[in-house]
Amino acid sequence: MLTNGLVLGASAHAGFNSGDVIFQLVMFIILMALLKKFAWGPLMGIMKQREDHIAGEISAAEQSRVESKKLLEEQRELLKQARSEAQELVESAKKQGDVQREEIITAARAEANRLKESAKLEINQQKEQAVAAIREQVASLSVLIASKVIEKQLNEKDQEKLINEYIQQIGEER
Numbered sequence: 001m002l003t004n005g006l007v008l009g010a011s012a013h014a015g016f017n018s019g020d021v022i023f024q025l026v027m028f029i030i031l032m033a034l035l036k037k038f039a040w041g042p043l044m045g046i047m048k049q050r051e052d053h054i055a056g057e058i059s060a061a062e063q064s065r066v067e068s069k070k071l072l073e074e075q076r077e078l079l080k081q082a083r084s085e086a087q088e089l090v091e092s093a094k095k096q097g098d099v100q101r102e103e104i105i106t107a108a109r110a111e112a113n114r115l116k117e118s119a120k121l122e123i124n125q126q127k128e129q130a131v132a133a134i135r136e137q138v139a140s141l142s143v144l145i146a147s148k149v150i151e152k153q154l155n156e157k158d159q160e161k162l163i164n165e166y167i168q169q170i171g172e173e174r
Contacts, residue, residue, distance in 0.1 A: 141166050 145162060 137170055141170065 141163075144166065145159075
């Protein structure tokens with residue numbers, strides 16, 4: 001009997017107690033409601049904020065990438081334009097230099113021609129003056145020779161000697 005009593009007492013404890021199960025179930029539901037209100041809700045809010053923040057950062061990074069790509073293209077275009085303008089300036093400077101070089105050469109040639117013509121005129125004037133001076137001297141020599149010839153009759157040798165003396169005399173005077 002003793003063994004029967006132990007078995008009966010043990011089976012009373014081992015039996016299904018529906019009150020305990022309901023109590024534990026109610027406590028579990030209350031615990032879940034409290035966890036949902038105080039832990040799960042704020043945790044999900046934080047996770048949502050974090051998700052929104054990350055999405056915003058990704059969006060800002062993408063927008064920044066697009067903007068930087070656009071700026072890079074603009075900079076490349078500006079650089080291309082600057083190179084083109086620089087090339088145009090160089091070409092313009094070369095053309096202007098060529099024009100100025102031609103103007104200088106033309107002016108130098110004109111000046112050289114002017115100096116040449118001036119020198120020719122001066123040479124011609126001096127030549128005419130020299131010819132006129134020689135004509136005067138020849139005339140005076142002719143008069144002098146004629147007066148000497150009249151004074152005395154000369155033979156051919158004496159005339160040549162007289163002319164040579166006068167030519168020497170005129171050469172010494174010059």
